[in-house]
Amino acid sequence: MKFTCVRALAALALGLALSACGGKASYDVSGTISGLTNDGMILTNNGGDDIKIPAGATSFTFPHRASYGDNYDIEFKVLADGVTKAYPDHMTCVIGYNTGSAGHTVSINAQITCSQATHNLGGTVTGVANCPATTDAAPYCLTLVNGSTGGQISIAKPTDGSDSTSFTFASQVKDGDSYGVTVLTQPSNMTCTVTNGSGVMHTSDVGNVVVNCVPN
Amino acid sequence: MKSLTLRAGLALLCASTLAACGGGSGSLVLQANISGLTKDGLILTNGPDAVTVAANTTVVQFPTLIGADATYDIEIKQQPTHATCTLANNKQKANAYTVVQPQVSCKTDSYAFGGTITGLTGNGLVLANGADQVSLTPPANPSVPTSFLFPTQVADGAPYGVTVLAQPQGQTCTVANNVGTMPSGAYNNLVVTCK
Numbered sequence: 001m002k003f004t005c006v007r008a009l010a011a012l013a014l015g016l017a018l019s020a021c022g023g024k025a026s027y028d029v030s031g032t033i034s035g036l037t038n039d040g041m042i043l044t045n046n047g048g049d050d051i052k053i054p055a056g057a058t059s060f061t062f063p064h065r066a067s068y069g070d071n072y073d074i075e076f077k078v079l080a081d082g083v084t085k086a087y088p089d090h091m092t093c094v095i096g097y098n099t100g101s102a103g104h105t106v107s108i109n110a111q112i113t114c115s116q117a118t119h120n121l122g123g124t125v126t127g128v129a130n131c132p133a134t135t136d137a138a139p140y141c142l143t144l145v146n147g148s149t150g151g152q153i154s155i156a157k158p159t160d161g162s163d164s165t166s167f168t169f170a171s172q173v174k175d176g177d178s179y180g181v182t183v184l185t186q187p188s189n190m191t192c193t194v195t196n197g198s199g200v201m202h203t204s205d206v207g208n209v210v211v212n213c214v215p216n
Numbered sequence: 217m218k219s220l221t222l223r224a225g226l227a228l229l230c231a232s233t234l235a236a237c238g239g240g241s242g243s244l245v246l247q248a249n250i251s252g253l254t255k256d257g258l259i260l261t262n263g264p265d266a267v268t269v270a271a272n273t274t275v276v277q278f279p280t281l282i283g284a285d286a287t288y289d290i291e292i293k294q295q296p297t298h299a300t301c302t303l304a305n306n307k308q309k310a311n312a313y314t315v316v317q318p319q320v321s322c323k324t325d326s327y328a329f330g331g332t333i334t335g336l337t338g339n340g341l342v343l344a345n346g347a348d349q350v351s352l353t354p355p356a357n358p359s360v361p362t363s364f365l366f367p368t369q370v371a372d373g374a375p376y377g378v379t380v381l382a383q384p385q386g387q388t389c390t391v392a393n394n395v396g397t398m399p400s401g402a403y404n405n406l407v408v409t410c411k
Contacts, residue, residue, distance in 0.1 A: 145375040147346015148329075148368075148398070152375055173347070180344040182377030182395045198344055198379035 025068045027102045030061040031095075031110030041093065041114075042077035042086035050077060055088065066102035074098040074110045090175035090203075092117050117175040119201055121146060122168030123209030125155050129163040130215065131187045142192050143185040144211065146171070150179060155211075166207075173201040181209050190215055242281035244310050246288055248318035250274055254373060255296035255324060262288050269320075271296070276320075286310050290318050298372040298400050299324045325372050327398065330365035331406025334358070338384030343391065343408070345370070345378050352408075354384075363404070370398045378406055387411060 029045050033053065041053040045062045053060055066072050074095065076085040087093050093114040102108060131141035140154035144167070151171030158165045173179050181197040192213035199206065246262060250273050258269040265280045282288055290306040301322040308318070329345065333352055341352045348368040355362040370376050378394040389410040396403075 145346075145377045145395070147344065147348060147378075148370045148374045148376045149348070150346035177347040178342075178344040178349050178381050180346055180377060180379030180381065182379060184375050184377060184395055184397075194379075198381050200381070 025103060026065040027068070027108050028061050029064070029066050029072050029074065029102075029108050030059065031074065031098070031108070031112060032059050033057050033112045033114065035114040036088060036091075036093075036112075037114075037116070038088040038091055040086065040089040040091075044075055044077045046071070046073050047075075053088075066108065068103040070102045072098075072100060072102060072108060087117075088114060090117055091115060117203075118172035119175065119203075120168050120205040120207070121150075121171075121173045121179050121181070121201070121209070122166065122205070122207050123181075123196070123211065124164055124166050125192070125211040125213065126164040127190070127192070127213035128155065128157055128165060128187075129161060130190075131157050131213065132189055140185075141187045141190075142183055142211070142213065144169075144181055144194075145184045146173070146179050146181055152184060168207075173206070175201055175203060177201050179206070181211075183211065187213060242283040242286065244282050244284060244286075245277050246280075246282050246290075246310070246318075247275055247277040248290060248306075248320050250276060250301075250320040250322065252324070253296065253299070253301070253320070253322040254371070255299040255322075257294060257296040258292070258299075258301060258320075258322070259294040260290055260320070261293045262290050266293060269296075282310050284310060290320075292320075296322065324374075325400075326369035326374075327372065327400075328365055328402040328404070329368075329370040329376065329398070329406075330363065330404050331393070331408065332361035332363055332404075333389075333408040333410065334361045335410040336362075336384060336387070336389065336408075337410070338387040340382055341380070341384040341387075341389055341410070342382040343378055344381040345376055349381060358410075364408075370403070372398055372400050374398045376403070384410060 036057055037055055039055045043051050049062045049064050091114045093112050095112045098110040128141045141157050143152055143154045145152040146169055151169050153167055153169050178200050181194050183192045190213045192211050195210045196208045253273055254271055256271045260267050262278050265278050267276055267278050269276050287309050299322050301320050304319040306318045335358055336354050337358050343350050345366055348366050350366045352364055375397055378391050380389055387410045389408055392407040393405045
């Protein structure tokens with residue numbers, strides 16, 4: 001009697017456990033996010049099931065789960081123009097571990113890393129055909145800076161004798177950051193002034209900074 | 217016979233491995249990665265072994281080789297001038313296969329950066345030192361020079377270049393003493409004049 005009771009209970013427990021498994025396993029379609037500081041990101045799974053991800057999110061889970069064996073493909077939503085991806089505002093992101101077959105790994109855990117978008121800052125320098133002859137010690141006409149942390153660039157005298165040359169700072173400027181170009185070192189016999197030197201970086205490169213040098 | 221050959225071979229392998237590792241005499245180079253070092257004066261030590269590290273160095277090697285499984289302890293004997301360095305992974309056992317590079321991270325001292333403004337009566341003035349901005353509003357008495365500071369300090373030896381990002385309503389401001397190299401101390405010589 002006692003044994004029968006135990007057996008019956010064991011059978012019941014086994015039955016409950018099996019029903020809890022539901023027959024076919026299903027999986028959260030989810031992932032982790034780092035560096036997300038702006039709104040605007042939209043993710044899709046297999047081209048649908050859109051979810052909007054708010055600024056500050058560190059993880060996401062799609063509303064629909066995937067059954068064992070289903071393929072998943074987590075991507076940034078492609079907007080109506082067919083090209084632009086729904087990245088967060090002013091940011092670019094990369095995604096990894098985002099495709100596969102549910103059940104191939106213990107859990108589905110895509111990884112998204114976002115960083116603020118950056119763009120080039122540059123322009124032209126004019127009037128430098130007559131800057132002092134370059135030497136090994138000081139082979140540059142002038143040096144431009146973009147504040148204390150935006151980098152600097154030294155402008156060499158054009159070797160082809162032309163009076164103007166273009167420049168681009170090696171350090172790109174973050175989308176939404178300000179920039180301000182000034183002349184850190186002037187040529188010994190000239191004075192260079194900057195126009196269009198200050199502004200705020202938006203969604204494309206800035207190339208309209210003009211530096212004009214005139215003899216003293 | 218077979219096992220004897222094997223044993224002899226193993227013994228030979230052991231001996232040659234030990235010789236390659238150098239035993240106590242030392243054959244491993246002890247080096248550390250350095251980031252952010254813009255100033256001279258840093259001296260690192262590992263026991264009696266010392267190395268002087270020049271500004272802008274990114275990798276430093278100690279002159280004395282160390283043996284496999286020898287412990288090392290890299291310490292800072294002298295900080296660079298106007299900078300502070302910190303150490304990570306600096307006390308370990310040398311091992312050719314599981315090397316975690318010792319890391320020296322340095323930060324140049326930075327100082328307050330600002331100046332005075334005179335004549336500001338309109339709203340909306342924004343000054344920029346590159347990406348660092350300061351918004352200035354009309355003071356109680358615009359005719360008296362009023363002090364201001366940028367929110368971000370500037371590192372010793374870094375360049376600075378201040379521009380007018382946005383002019384105030386109805387006025388034009390100019391900045392004098394706006395370009396240069398940060399001294400080893402606060403810089404308060406920006407002179408902003410608005411008319």
